[in-house]
Amino acid sequence: MPKTCDPLPPQRVAFIGLGVMGYPMAGHLAKAGHAVTVYNRSAAKAAHWVAEHGHASAATPRLAAAGAAIVFACVGNDDDLRSVTLGADGAFAGMAPGAVFVDHTTASAEVARELSAAATALGLQFIDAPVSGGNLGAINGALTVMCGGDGAAFATVRPVAMAFAKAVTLIGASGAGQLAKMVNQTAIAGVLQGLAEAIAFGQRAGLDMAIVLDVIGKGAAQSWQMDNRGPTMVKGEFDFGFAVDWMRKDLGLVLDEARRNGATLPVTALVDQFYADVQAAGGNRLDTSSLLTRLTRGEG
Numbered sequence: 001m002p003k004t005c006d007p008l009p010p011q012r013v014a015f016i017g018l019g020v021m022g023y024p025m026a027g028h029l030a031k032a033g034h035a036v037t038v039y040n041r042s043a044a045k046a047a048h049w050v051a052e053h054g055h056a057s058a059a060t061p062r063l064a065a066a067g068a069a070i071v072f073a074c075v076g077n078d079d080d081l082r083s084v085t086l087g088a089d090g091a092f093a094g095m096a097p098g099a100v101f102v103d104h105t106t107a108s109a110e111v112a113r114e115l116s117a118a119a120t121a122l123g124l125q126f127i128d129a130p131v132s133g134g135n136l137g138a139i140n141g142a143l144t145v146m147c148g149g150d151g152a153a154f155a156t157v158r159p160v161a162m163a164f165a166k167a168v169t170l171i172g173a174s175g176a177g178q179l180a181k182m183v184n185q186t187a188i189a190g191v192l193q194g195l196a197e198a199i200a201f202g203q204r205a206g207l208d209m210a211i212v213l214d215v216i217g218k219g220a221a222q223s224w225q226m227d228n229r230g231p232t233m234v235k236g237e238f239d240f241g242f243a244v245d246w247m248r249k250d251l252g253l254v255l256d257e258a259r260r261n262g263a264t265l266p267v268t269a270l271v272d273q274f275y276a277d278v279q280a281a282g283g284n285r286l287d288t289s290s291l292l293t294r295l296t297r298g299e300g
Helices: 022-031 043-053 061-065 078-085 109-121 134-139 151-161 176-204 209-216 224-235 244-261 266-280 288-296
Strands: 012-016 035-039 070-073 100-103 125-128 143-148 165-172
Touching: 012 022, 012 061, 022 035, 022 043, 022 070, 022 134, 035 043, 035 061, 070 078, 070 151, 078 109, 100 109, 100 151, 109 125, 109 176, 125 151, 125 176, 134 143, 143 151, 143 176, 151 165, 165 176, 176 209, 176 224, 176 244, 176 266, 176 288, 209 224, 224 288, 244 266, 244 288, 266 288
Parallel strands: 012 035, 012 070, 070 100, 100 125, 143 165
Antiparallel strands: 125 143
8 A cells, every 4th residue: 555645756865774674674765766875884784785675885874875865874872873974984974965864763862953953064954763663663664753853854854754654753843853752662661561560460360361461452451562562471482573772772861861851750760770680681682571571580
């Protein structure tokens, strides 16, 4: 089913960062007919992407961005983002005036505002656009994208980004996209801890939790996490999905921002420490639903 009513003219775009999210996102841009040049810190990953999708790769972010109307990026953190945007080999140095840089990294609102100002000084445009939906959302082209920045730049980006998204929404000024993602992660942390406790309680009570989740999932307790992670939690399967290390990074951003704006987040701070326990037990790369392991560890 098409996501837009009218065909979108092909655009020349770049994609920087071919991790578990960026690799399929860039692939959807190629499938939508856009001319895509990719850059990845590991050149082998970029070569693999080109072998699968065609198009081109470049040796630096600057070369990838040259001639692109829109440059998308999805990297690890604030410092990674600065490294691919700023400096002689950064994307900003290769972008033409008026081009738009779209950052899908989950990063701080501060770095979004910093890079937006740097882009503006160079005659460029910058949109912070973190995503929700995980790796499956990226693979299926069904991400939710939360954007901060200028309305005109957003209007340019939105129809192109719909190649890998089910919703692309402008939240507010620069940094608002990152703040909205922090809201998202705060909500998920609380839901997952509640779900973990509910499953652990039900198992202790001797209930068949597959049946229980099927029943309560049709009522007020229903959530995406219950539908998609509840069954795997009951089976003790956690080797997939959004890793604990990534969630701790994201919750660190949330808690840093809360210290700045005065928000009180006691549950979020507690769940962050629970994730630290999971890391200490070697669960760094387990799915975030592995909060359950804290409550069932040692049970046969």
